[in-house]
Amino acid sequence: MKQLQQILSSIDGKGYKSYKQLQGKHFNFPDFELYVHYIQGDPFAAPSQLAVRVYQDRAGFPEESYQPPIRETALSDYLTRIFHRNIKKFARGSRGSGKSGSFQIDRPGQEVLERTSMTINEKYVEARFFVGMPAAGRRVLGREAAEMLTEELPKLVKSSLLYSALPGKELFNHVYTVEDQEVMRNRLSEKGLVAFIADGSILPRRSGVDQRPLPADKAVAFQAPSDLEVEMDRPHSGKVRGMGIPEGVTLIVGGGYHGKSTLLRALEQSVYNHIPEDGRENVVSDPAAFKIRAEDGRRVEKVNISPFISNLPFGQDTSRFSSDEASGSTSQAANIIEALEAGGRVLLMDEDTSATNFMIRDMRMQLLVAKDREPITPFIDRIEQLYRDLGVSTILVIGGAGDYFDVANNVIMMHVYSPAVVTGEAREISRLHPSGRRQETGDKFGEIRDRVPQAGSFNPYKGRKIKVKAQGVDNLQFGKDDIDLHQVEQIMDPSQTRAVGDVICYALREKMIDGNKTLAEITGEIDSLIDREGLEAISPNPKQPRGDYARPRALEIAAAINRLRTLKVETK
Ligand code: ADP
Ligand code: MG
DSSP: OHHHHHHHHHHTTSBGGGGGGGTTOEEEOSSOEEEEEEOOSSTTSSOEEEEEEEEHHHHOOOGGGTOSHHHHHHHHHHHHHHHHHHHHHHOOOOOSSTTTTOEEOOOOOSEEOOBSSEEEOSSEEEEEEEEOOOEETTEEOHHHHHIIIIIIHHHHHHHHSOGGGSOHHHHHHHHHHHHHHHHHHHHTGGGTEEEEEETTOOOOEEETTEEEEOOTTTSOOOOOOGGGEEEEEETTTEEEEEEEEESSEEEEEEOTTSSHHHHHHHHHHTTSEEOTTSSOTTEEEOTTEEEEOOOTTOOEEEEOOTTTBOOOGGGOOSTTEEESSOOHHHHHHHHHHHHHHTTOOEEEEEGGGSOHHHHOOOHHHHHHSOGGGOOBOOGGGTHHHHHHHHOOEEEEEOSSOGGGGGGOSEEEEEETTEEEEOHHHHHHHHHHSOOOOOOOSOSOOOOOOOEEEOGGGOOOEETTEEOEEEETTTEEEETTEEEEOTTOTTOOOHHHHHHHHHHHHHHHHTTOSSSSSOHHHHHHHHHHHHHHHOGGGGOSSTTSOOSOOBOOOHHHHHHHHHTOTTOOEEEO
């Protein structure tokens, strides 16, 4: 610490570049070690990357707070939130030009994701954060830097990273709430379920930009209908009752504005764990549930969409369908096939965001436009095969297309935000009022063909530098291109987007994308790498482990690669 103070006072008033001598060094403080991984080039550039490590003899976290690994994820998330809160409390904030004087740490939302902002193990707890090294113009403010690193930082560490300083009950509640969700999610499949929503859950959010729950006095709490009521066992909080959605085909029906999409949205997001008090901390869905929607304008590269679309005019091949600007129906077909290729097990769809001609062709249309004049095989004719042949379930919000009653295993009606089971009524209506439509398919779904990405079609460079950068949640700059992720709705956090970008770079650098491996093999290898070595393994520079990654699923990594406009694949 003395050494750090000396360096800072010796460079006070000098050019900003003199901060660089701190890079790669580490300093011993009474309670912790400070690592300076990266120093920014100027006060306006991306901030410097630092880390503090507190050894467990000081930090004192009991083993049961971070083992098994799901607890490490939960505790890391908790400590990141605390650290973030304490920055506001103990750091003075902006002082000087540009980002001068600021401390930052990754900021989790309602989800509890595996992150690199914090690591905890039997030896130490380590926080990775960002600092704007202070300057006046481009001159070093040595005294301010010393104030930040030798006065404020120790307060931050003391208040955030020592077990004795933290509210133990709240901490363990956070950890156990997360572990309960993980366990419930892992038990879904043995119970034949694809999702579970506990009684009392609050599903609606405050707004599109505020993901906190709608306040209790404005929200109708979820209450399971008795026909789908199941009980789940949680390791820490005991039994809980709620609605189990069985495998197969499930429809969510009901009048407009009665909470259908809100329920579906909760299922989409409950592939992730949520924080206590989120309202969805007892909602879990299959870890491989994937939101499907129409996405006209997206690029598609050699996807076998022939289960849904064939016989295009002029004999275009739909078993290797490519398009720079897919239509509503072809994009939705490609989204489904790609999800299946990447390991998707449950498809989540909302009629609102689907292409009508992809979803349904009713009797009258079948009579007017004969099958041999219609390339599209509507989803209704494949939905049962998907389950029977491939074991893939679908949860579908339907407001208008009653023909789907014929193919549903379960029908849930939302009325004033409360669910009721109406499967029997829907069957009876099917019987009394036949849709009259004919099934327009062969009796097999068909194979999902593997695709092999070609390394040469990825170019992360812009000029002579690699330029791969998350811009918010929804856009990933990749070299000269942008990967548009707006419609990949289960990417929730900009740190996931950032990780997706660096995962792709990693796969290129390490020759995982080698012209032989299939896309599914590549994303599978990435998943095992992260399981084995942690998420920081994807950092471009191992000496500068980044603290701002959150883990994306293989499904989202594949989705991003599939949306790269330059992507070329070979099909097997
Ligand atoms: P639908 O898809 O059936 O048209 P939405 O799910 O979009 O309906 O919900 C309509 C509105 O009702 C939204 O503003 C939503 O926030 C609100 N809402 C949804 N569920 C609840 C609930 N359980 N309690 C209170 N408001 C809700
Ligand atoms: Mg809706």
